Amino acid sequence: MTDIHRLTALQIAGLVRSGKRSAQDVARAFLSRVRSLDGDIRAFVTVTEPAALAQAKAVDEKAARGETLGRLAGVPVAVKDNMCIAGIRTTCSSKILENFTANYDATVIQKLRAADAVFIGKTNLDEFAMGSSTENSAFFTTRNPWNLECIPGGSSGGSAAAVAARMASLALGSDTGGSIRQPAALCGVVGMKPTYGLVSRFGLVAFASSLDQIGPFAGNVADAAALLEVISGHDPRDSTSVNRPIPNFLEGLSKGIKGLRVGLPKEYFIDGMDPEVETSVRDAVKVLQSLGAEVRDVSLPHTDAGISVYYVLAPSEASSNLARFDGARYGHRSSRAQNLLEQYEFSRDEGFGPEVKRRIMLGAYALSAGYYDAYYLKAQKVRTLIKRDFDRVFESVDVVVTPTSPTPAFRAGEKADDPLQMYLSDVFTIPCNLAGLPGISLPCGFSSKGLPIGLQILGRAFEEDTVLRAAAAYESATSWVKVP
Amino acid sequence: MSLTDKDVNHVARLARLALTDEEREKYRGQLARILDYIRHLEKYDTKDVPPTSHVVPLSNVWREDEARPWADPESILANAPEREGNFFKVKKVIE
Numbered sequence: 017m018t019d020i021h022r023l024t025a026l027q028i029a030g031l032v033r034s035g036k037r038s039a040q041d042v043a044r045a046f047l048s049r050v051r052s053l054d055g056d057i058r059a060f061v062t063v064t065e066p067a068a069l070a071q072a073k074a075v076d077e078k079a080a081r082g083e084t085l086g087r088l089a090g091v092p093v094a095v096k097d098n099m100c101i102a103g104i105r106t107t108c109s110s111k112i113l114e115n116f117t118a119n120y121d122a123t124v125i126q127k128l129r130a131a132d133a134v135f136i137g138k139t140n141l142d143e144f145a146m147g148s149s150t151e152n153s154a155f156f157t158t159r160n161p162w163n164l165e166c167i168p169g170g171s172s173g174g175s176a177a178a179v180a181a182r183m184a185s186l187a188l189g190s191d192t193g194g195s196i197r198q199p200a201a202l203c204g205v206v207g208m209k210p211t212y213g214l215v216s217r218f219g220l221v222a223f224a225s226s227l228d229q230i231g232p233f234a235g236n237v238a239d240a241a242a243l244l245e246v247i248s249g250h251d252p253r254d255s256t257s258v259n260r261p262i263p264n265f266l267e268g269l270s271k272g273i274k275g276l277r278v279g280l281p282k283e284y285f286i287d288g289m290d291p292e293v294e295t296s297v298r299d300a301v302k303v304l305q306s307l308g309a310e311v312r313d314v315s316l317p318h319t320d321a322g323i324s325v326y327y328v329l330a331p332s333e334a335s336s337n338l339a340r341f342d343g344a345r346y347g348h349r350s351s352r353a354q355n356l357l358e359q360y361e362f363s364r365d366e367g368f369g370p371e372v373k374r375r376i377m378l379g380a381y382a383l384s385a386g387y388y389d390a391y392y393l394k395a396q397k398v399r400t401l402i403k404r405d406f407d408r409v410f411e412s413v414d415v416v417v418t419p420t421s422p423t424p425a426f427r428a429g430e431k432a433d434d435p436l437q438m439y440l441s442d443v444f445t446i447p448c449n450l451a452g453l454p455g456i457s458l459p460c461g462f463s464s465k466g467l468p469i470g471l472q473i474l475g476r477a478f479e480e481d482t483v484l485r486a487a488a489a490y491e492s493a494t495s496w497v498k499v500p
Numbered sequence: 501m502s503l504t505d506k507d508v509n510h511v512a513r514l515a516r517l518a519l520t521d522e523e524r525e526k527y528r529g530q531l532a533r534i535l536d537y538i539r540h541l542e543k544y545d546t547k548d549v550p551p552t553s554h555v556v557p558l559s560n561v562w563r564e565d566e567a568r569p570w571a572d573p574e575s576i577l578a579n580a581p582e583r584e585g586n587f588f589k590v591k592k593v594i595e
Contacts, residue, residue: 102575103575115579116579117575117578117579119572119575119576119579212555212556213556213558226553226554226555252563255558255561256554256556256558258556258558318544321540321541321544323537324537324538324540324541325541327534327537327538328538328541335514335515339516342516343581344581344588344590345576345579345580345588346579346580346581347579347581348581349581349582353591354591355591355592356590356591356592356593357516358518358591359590359591360516361516361517361518362518364515364516364517364518365517365518365519365520365523368517370526373515373517373519373523373527374527374530374531374534376515376517377508377511377512377515377517377527377531378531378534378535379515380511380514380515381511381514381531381535384510384511384514391538391541393551394541394542394546395538395541396551396552396553397544397546397549397550397551397552398541398544398546398549399551399552400546400549400550400551400552401544401546401549403552403555435530435534436533436534436537439534450552450555451555452555452556477555477556
């Protein structure tokens with residue numbers, strides 16, 4: 017059975033749990049795909065082959081002892097390289113952490129270990145998750161498995177590409193302004209940003225703490241739901257993690273969407289968006305309607321403020337979070353430094369790439385004396401207006417449906433010299449983070465050039481179950497789940 | 501808007517970045533362009549609108565301040581750019 021990668025994660029777990037397939041077989045099959053495909057795609061910063069094989073062996077030994085295996089037994093999972101796995105490098109695709117080895121497991125990693133999943137490698141990202149294409153990685157640009165000339169999206173581009181090419185069955189990403197959903201859309205996979213507070217961020221290298229969330233990548237909605245269930249839950253080590261019972265996302269997936277109220281916000285269908293994207297999304301809405309959903313036009317009037325708010329708040333938080341990279345206890349230290357100030361300034365200038373420098377300077381500016389009220393406080397107030405837009409709309413609809421990205425994948429280099437143009441590619445994903453809501457992207461078509469198009473579904477806080485149910489209903493009525 | 505070299509030097513110092521002349525020139529233009537874009541926030545009326553710093557209504561979350569043993573200090577020290585025994589070695593902090 018050479019085609020094990022074509023099975024869903026839940027099917028793979030089923031085979032391993034029932035003893036029909038060893039975890040080691042599964043791991044070897046996926047590692048062999050990594051070897052044959054990743055030379056071109058370059059999704060992985062580190063392939064953890066020995067650790068993966070040892071982990072798979074331990075799962076098989078557990079089975080041999082007659083112990084019950086976890087829900088994701090033997091499923092190969094790729095992890096964005098900004099989450100810590102003990103004993104493995106965690107680089108954030110930055111020179112400043114190029115030689116940093118994590119000495120503890122992130123909470124999501126502990127939970128996946130407990131579910132008997134197998135970590136296959138660490139995936140490439142825009143440095144410190146700042147970007148929309150992986151071109152800001154200090155190491156290399158990941159390529160889109162559907163067209164190697166194109167970028168996979170970002171910042172979790174490596175995780176999206178790894179799942180799209182089925183070099184991993186599942187992957188973890190982090191989403192601050194769309195960094196899971198946008199690459200999921202561009203690579204033709206499912207990606208979900210959970211409600212702020214649902215998943216612990218302990219062990220995730222912080223970028224913008226009021227926005228960051230960890231979430232799943234998968235080849236289909238049920239797999240994404242299963243992974244989300246495994247990583248969810250309260251964690252005393254993350255003070256923003258919310259203490260509520262973990263829902264059973266899988267149970268309600270197939271209940272259908274008869275009577276579900278779907279909002280179509282007019283501000284998400286704008287001039288300049290790709291006409292093929294618009295057509296695919298409007299067709300998807302018709303599918304939802306044919307499944308019994310009631311579609312209504314709604315308005316989120318402050319949508320166009322999202323990018324400005326985001327590019328004040330996220331860099332401000334980043335400038336504070338990234339202050340810890342000082343060349344003292346870990347990370348790069350400049351050999352030119354003669355005193356402590358030079359140790360900070362030279363190490364950071366040598367260690368950070370251009371986008372990270374831009375953002376921490378932007379943040380330092382927005383927070384600095386004389387500008388705080390005009391930028392930071394103003395942005396926090398407009399954030400309230402954006403959140404209120406959603407609160408109001410969710411009084412009359414259950415989910416909001418939009419395109420995930422205004423365009424399909426663009427060519428590598430196309431926007432690399434124009435930071436502002438790159439920022440605008442996040443226009444449809446950012447408001448969801450600002451409001452702290454759950455959002456999913458799933459495949460809803462292909463462009464005439466054969467590039468995937470993504471549909472975004474947003475829901476009320478902690479109503480992942482409704483979002484997933486709508487996504488599953490759409491997915492089962494269509495056939496866009498494909499492997500390049 | 502335009503930024504002066506002095507402005508860029510000021511934020512670079514706040515961000516603890518030693519920029520080269522070439523970098524300073526590049527970021528001066530890019531930051532000014534981004535700030536211009538961001539200024540359209542001014543058009544939104546936020547009179548009587550409270551700021552949102554955080555979307556989840558959690559107040560302070562406390563835990564006991566307890567020392568816990570770390571099984572493997574070497575795994576932490578191994579990441580040190582420079583060390584002396586079980587200490588991180590840094591440049592002189594107090595002149």
